[in-house]
Amino acid sequence: MTRKNPYRKKAVALEYDQTKAQAPVVKAKGQGYVADEILKRANENDVPVQEDKSLVEVLSQLNINDKIPEDLYQAVAEVFAYVYQVDKKTRN
Template sequence: MKNEENYQKKAAALHYDPSKEQAPRVTAVGKGYVAESIIEKALENNVPIQSDPTLVELLSQLEINETIPEELYQVVAEVFAYIYQVDQKMK
């Protein structure tokens, strides 16, 4: 059972421009107040959010502007597919 006092929200943000980049890259990671700020900025800019604590944990081990490793391509592709579906529904 998680102790709520010790729980800190975590967040990560990705960017991918297939015309300029070979793979998505990490643009922000944080926990606690920083994570809340990342999520707040995403909501303010209508950026879809997907909750995946395991993926966030893996992404938080990368440096800012570092491209994701090949091992994460499949799961990140699923995230981008989800975002694409959300974007299509919003249009």
């Protein structure tokens, strides 16, 4: 008898275009192998990754190309602030 892993890794990739006055958009999402691929490609392209299981859980309910809802703006803004800081440190 095989048991399924109760926790499968999940990942969500967001895109934010500062030149547009729009909310960030879900560009990729997945679990298991797909999540591993999202993280692998992020690492290959020097895209900072932040781990936040509860936020990923909520964002994974959205569809690809969906804008994030207003009630998630604060949480996502914190992620982008983290990414900005990591990017700034990496460049220096």
